[in-house]
Amino acid sequence: MLIGEERNKVDQIWDTFWTGGLTNPLLVIEQFTYLLFIKQLDDIETENEANAALLGFENEEKIFGPDQQNYRWSKFKNLAPAVQFQLMQEEIFPFIKNLHPDDDASYTRFMKDATFQISAPDKLAKIIEGIDKLELDEEDSKGDLYEYMLSKLASSKINGQFRTPRHIIEMMVEMAAPQPTDTIVDPAMGTAGFLVAAEEFIRKHHEDMLLDDAQAQHFNTTMFHGFDTDPTMLRIGTMNMMLHGVQNPSIDYKDSLSKHNPDKELYTLVLANPPFKGSLDNETVEESLLRVTKTKKTELLFLALFLRILKLGGRAAVIVPDGVLFGSSKAHKAIRKELVDNNKLTAVISMPSGVFKPYAGVSTAILFFTKTNAGGTDKVWFYDMQADGYSLDDKRQEIPENDIPDIIARFKNLEQEEDRKRTEQSFFVPVEEIQQNGYDLSINKYKEIEYVPVEYPSTSELMTKLDKLNMEISSDMEKLRAMLGQ
Known part of the structure; x- marks a missing residue:
């Protein structure tokens, strides 16, 4: 479960989407996910490069070509907001939409209709900065992040x-x-x-x-x-x-x-x-x-x-x-x-x-x-x-x-x-x-309820207790009157 500081980081990113005009939680999750996916592509590429270097092989599973290195999260996250925004709109988002152009994979089919809906460079820069600060090193942390975002559907009841x-x-x-x-x-x-x-x-x-x-x-x-x-x-x-x-x-x-x-x-x-x-x-x-x-x-x-x-x-x-x-x-x-x-x-x-x-x-x-x-x-x-x-x-x-x-x-x-x-x-x-x-x-x-009988004191016992309580109250009242000089 996403807790504490990480939850606060997600809330801050969510607020940036909200103030940028995206108030439908499903759309926020969708746009958030695209950016997470772009970051993950760079993480995968970096890991493949490290493994290839360690084993002395050429990395044969390249995601980004020689002319696409600026598409990598580690590169474009440091660009100026206006440059980031233009690159995302015109090149990076079309790139992820067409990762498998000849493939009939689910990803390819559903990304055809995807649209980039973050409307301003400053908002995109702030969202990228926020996502970059999230601790997403483990599979569990990604799952927890996603679960927390989905929990925000609770108050919206979008599409039932x-x-x-x-x-x-x-x-x-x-x-x-x-x-x-x-x-x-x-x-x-x-x-x-x-x-x-x-x-x-x-x-x-x-x-x-x-x-x-x-x-x-x-x-x-x-x-x-x-x-x-x-x-x-x-x-x-x-x-x-x-x-x-x-x-x-x-x-x-x-x-x-x-x-x-x-x-x-x-x-x-x-x-x-x-x-x-x-x-x-x-x-x-x-x-x-x-x-x-x-x-x-x-x-x-x-x-x-x-x-x-x-x-x-x-x-x-x-x-x-x-x-x-x-x-x-x-x-x-x-x-x-x-x-x-x-x-x-x-x-x-x-x-x-x-x-x-x-x-x-x-x-x-x-x-x-x-x-x-x-x-x-x-x-x-x-x-x-x-x-x-x-x-x-x-x-x-x-x-x-x-x-x-x-x-x-x-x-x-x-x-x-x-x-x-x-x-x-x-x-x-x-x-x-x-x-x-x-x-x-x-x-x-089919369930049977076990009733436990409750035993109450007899009437005489209750009357005896009441008499005792009345005597104690009378005694305390006499002491109070004496203290007040009455």
């Missing part, structure tokens, strides 16, 4: 964007445990938070993957897939992945629920927090989804989509609003029945309503399931999350109470949960009981 808290994403990814062989997708990716967390998990737990040429190629090109319908979010998501070291993520414009999405049995892991509110016209929705759950509700249609796009044996970790768990409509029951009877539902984690503040106070849950098309649910693990390490109000300040480590530890050792009672925070429910309850998946349907 609904940012998933990073610690919730990281918990889900830790539990889903992506593998080097996985093909991962987020069909409603936003800023690509889930894909970034999956990439970080792979680097941490499977670092040897990047030492193998074939696996490294998979990591950089075909492992991570993300779709959205907002061009700005697609650019931000692509740059986010590239800043985290994924060279060419498979990110594309796609309305995932529409008839124009042909994806079927392509992925092995879905990580997503799809849109909750809203409904679609049935005529625009892909027919195979309506066969699973005939509805206009996006949260139900996305669950049907996840099952369609997963390969057999593929798994999902996804966030849903509470209504999905207990809604009584035919569509609600149909999708729950599909998950329980025709696939393998592993876990339902109920989250407190404050998790998504300050965006909204909606209650949500996380579903973990595996596509089998042949059932497999024998029992479902429920967990009642009470705290996520932050206050459940709009401020979301850090607090000691945090169930997340316990959730992860228990999920990884489910065999030890067999004897847990319904009065505890986590427990199993057999599939037969879920079926008998109309496939209700709300934890309150």
Whole structure:
């Protein structure tokens, strides 16, 4: 998490954008990202040059040609503001837009429509100076910086964007445990938070993957897939992945629920927090989804989509609003029945309503399931999350109470949960009981509350105490009167 002085530096840069006329947070993040990317290109070039010199080889991975050395951050950051501004507008920004002119990479496609929107030389110079002072030596620091910038979407609610808290994403990814062989997708990716967390998990737990040429190629090109319908979010998501070291993520414009999405049995892991509110016209929705759950509700249609796009044996970790768990409509029951009877539902984690503040106070849950098309649910693990390490109000300040480590530890050792009672925070429910309850998946349907009887003193004891108190009060009053000479 970005804290202290570094956060203040980012705030100062943000204020410079703001006073320069850029007040849309998405546009600020976009322009901020372009400059970070330009700086990173120079960092990569410098590192390649140093490695080549150390090994006595010629640097064959040059980004900047002989006539483009002034495009390097280390060079142009020291130029006069007017020269910087002209160079950025006329040469450097067109250069980064056309880094891969013959490539069909996500970066190339989404940068075609990119525009440079910093309007004055003095503002650009101040922003460059601010970015140059940021400590961005490690991958984690870049991720923290990006996360902090994205958090500024909270008060704007631009385009209805609904940012998933990073610690919730990281918990889900830790539990889903992506593998080097996985093909991962987020069909409603936003800023690509889930894909970034999956990439970080792979680097941490499977670092040897990047030492193998074939696996490294998979990591950089075909492992991570993300779709959205907002061009700005697609650019931000692509740059986010590239800043985290994924060279060419498979990110594309796609309305995932529409008839124009042909994806079927392509992925092995879905990580997503799809849109909750809203409904679609049935005529625009892909027919195979309506066969699973005939509805206009996006949260139900996305669950049907996840099952369609997963390969057999593929798994999902996804966030849903509470209504999905207990809604009584035919569509609600149909999708729950599909998950329980025709696939393998592993876990339902109920989250407190404050998790998504300050965006909204909606209650949500996380579903973990595996596509089998042949059932497999024998029992479902429920967990009642009470705290996520932050206050459940709009401020979301850090607090000691945090169930997340316990959730992860228990999920990884489910065999030890067999004897847990319904009065505890986590427990199993057999599939037969879920079926008998109309496939209700709300934890309150199965949780038992243990009432501890309270014993009160008898009436005579209370009267004796009252008499004693009255006598003490009378005695104190007599002493007070004596002191006052009455």
